[in-house]
Amino acid sequence: MKKKIAVIGSGFSGLSAAAYLAKAGNDVQVFEKHDQPGGRARQFSTQQGYIFDMGPSWYWMPDVIESFFADFGYKTADFFELISLNPQFELIFSEEKINVPESIEELKILFEQIEKGAGLQLEKFMQSAKFKYEVGMKDFVNKPCHNWLEFISPKIAKSALKLDLLTNFRTYVGKYFKNEKLRTLMEFPVIFLGASPKNIPALYSLMNYGGYALGTHYPKGGFYQLVLAMKKVAENQGAAFHFNKTVENINTDNGKVRSLTINGETYEFDAVVASSDYHHTETLLNKAYRNYSEEYWQNRTFAPSSLIYYLGINQTIPGLKHHTLFFEHDLDEHIDCIYGEKKWPEKPLFYVCCPSKTDHAVAPKDKENLFLLMPLAIGINDDESVRKKYLAEMISRIERHTGLTNLLSKIEYRKSYCVSDFISDYNAYGGNAYGLANTLSQTAVLKPKIRNKKLKNLFYTGQLTVPGPGVPPSIISGKIVANEIIKFKNEVL
Template sequence: MKTEKPKKKIAVIGSGFSGLSAAAYAAKSGNEVHVFEKHSGPGGRARQFTTPQGYVFDMGPSWYWMPDIIENFFMDFGYKTNDFFTLVSLDPQFEMIFPDEKMRVPQKNIDIRQLFENVEKGAGNRYDKFMESAKFKYEIGMQQFIDKPCHSWIEFVSPKIAASALKLNLLTNFRSYVARYFTDPRLRALMEFPVIFLGASPKSIPAMYSLMNYGGYALGTWYPMGGFYQLVLAMQKIAEDQGVIFHFNKTVQKINTEGARARSLIIDDEEYEFDAVIASSDYHHTETLLPKHLRNYNKKYWQSRTFAPSCLIYYLGIKGKVPDLKHHTLFFENDLDDHIECIYENKKWPRNPLFYCCSPSQTDPGVAPENCENLFLLMPLATGINDEEELREKYLVEMLLRIEKHTGAKNLISRIEYKRSYCVSDFMSDYNAYQGNAYGLANTLSQTAVLKPKIINTKIRNLFYTGQLTVPGPGVPPSIISGKIAAAEVNNLKVKKNEKII
């Protein structure tokens, strides 16, 4: 007679994408799973809010890339994304604004190729070669690298990975790699843009991450009607279908340990016992819930890490339409390296900033009142800097003036019907984000794979970490995969009732 595995009682701290994913996969294996979230609903950085005027704002992610990776999550539970929401393929995918012109990236890869050829003779063929290599990296990365727990480099020892090593361009920086293919600075900017999501200068990111160009440009840029939050709600529904219980407005204050085991959580001054804990909360913050001698990393370690930027965000409701504005617009009229220097070297507000504007009301009329626009403005910033309201407002005015110049719109400041800013201190207070970072650790070579913070506590064997500060890294698809990895680790954990691990 087959003996059933004992069911574990598992706590998940936080309900961002990694927490939702971890909870769903852990419950699918028959465990009793409880998710504790400090906010009133799920989503973490991907929360959504509605204003009295009728604007619907996604608070965080807005680029729906790598649709196949997201689809894989749903398929693991017998669903498809279109069982929950409608995905629209954006055309153009986005627009990039340069000092004297603009470039629109078409929906179809063949048209992107033609765009490159029109700008630089011969660049069409070089684009094909670049994307062929990027596709190879994407397929190897998604099949051989991304789902590993990264306890040891031994996990990456296989004939297939060894045979692919040279083609992955691990030791070449992304900027040099792009320069091999394209001369025109506008084309280089278009190709360098995707790695900004990885939180570092193209000079510091391995060329392996050209896989992002394939995951974005070749596979397309999408939008879930109703907003990015539809993905959060769909993942919550799947988790609940597996039996996951969500507890909102619950703040985890402490992780109690006994020997080498996390025994219980203190949540709003009450104690709850569990067999295992998965922390989807900020990694550094989670460790502050433990005694110092039981933490994986000390203060000096975190200070030595290269973090992805924080950012200044504005959620704006604008009366009247804004002509000639696309769903995604990148304002690159100024020098990228100058802005990056302010983030990583000088740690100050940028002199000549770049910024990003998302206007989902161009695609989805449901996110703004009739004849109005929903604008989400984002400007990358250094972590840990001062962000008082006066500084925020100064940059808001600059961003709106540049939108006016690009679109021909008039008096946007006077047409603001709703305004909310979000910056470094808000990331700290809402998400306990280390120094107010928005995107976790930068994916530099020295912070890749095994060199990232460990997914398991090395001193407490039933405490696991998931999310953008551990493997595989920042971004929505990687966070979903991170949750799956953490759940697999918990499912393999052998725990006996009343066990006292020495």
């Protein structure tokens, strides 16, 4: 007999969980509060002809994403064209620009030009990072993390020292490279894991391999193509999607979830998977059935929020790459504003995505599509005046980089998105954009649990639980939860 399972939210973890659960023969119903799937990865169009991805824009770890489709007999190429970017991105310093080439061999040459011996050091770094990637992404991150016993295996035990779990990322990078710009280049990928490189385990050098070695890609038509492809896969397994549906309450009885209240109506289910914000999901429960208290969440270290601008520019911008990182100022100063003082940065670092450099369909002819993102502390004031101040700051630095003037006057479409928008649209705790920080004290078993401790048929998935923030980890998270339900079907349903 088919079991009826509800999935709350259609972000990457929800899409993934829905596909795997439906494939196992369950009646899967996905409820999404917005009018389209994707969560933070939604997309919108403007009257002027611009198409904006709202969230993720770095297509890294392509093998992990490919693995999802392979589990259902597909390839990403069945759904969209994947373009390898060359250069992968440009990094702007105060007196120098570094273009990261597509080829790892060319990257070694670049490192050697900047610092004598750094080419060989990069090769050694990437050999170690590849090992961490292969062990980490295949053995480490696929655990449900109920307890530490899951990690007691000959392979993991043998690999423990090589995974560098107890070394911080900054110290680790410093062993290989002395040049400050090269260190920044290697530290950049972990910034969005939610903490300073001083507090992130060196294990996460696996991200350098997943990015620099495996390449930076772009799905033609925008990142939203991945959302549509995963939705299609889930539907092909039998999952059904319902939009403009807000889950208002999780109703329980006798140690189990019995039903959901959605838009004022009550629907019964055998199990529920919440890919919605973990903290928000628990507010839909009676306090007695919550895994964690308010004090618990207040004491967590969250990944950053962001100030985002979606801009339509009525001219082309020569000299701007698909991905550009503006790192003219001190990295640690900005990081301290996020995690230490929790204030708007005085000398911000920021990122610009210009997908119209690669994909002419996302902007009208001879115009540019710009996505500006500046990492921020969660929970800070983000009124319109402060947003505009930082827009002007970012635009002036883009002008300095490209040699253009009066770019503000060339903006024919603008939309800002910040802390309060993450709260209103996604119920994101503190307005976080990326979930919980991947610090050592919030890794694996120490993350919020994927199962409710008091309701045996309620599960959690997504960036606030295992394995953590990012698109590939969220896809893995959905698979982990689906496998738990499938494995223990008779026990929990």
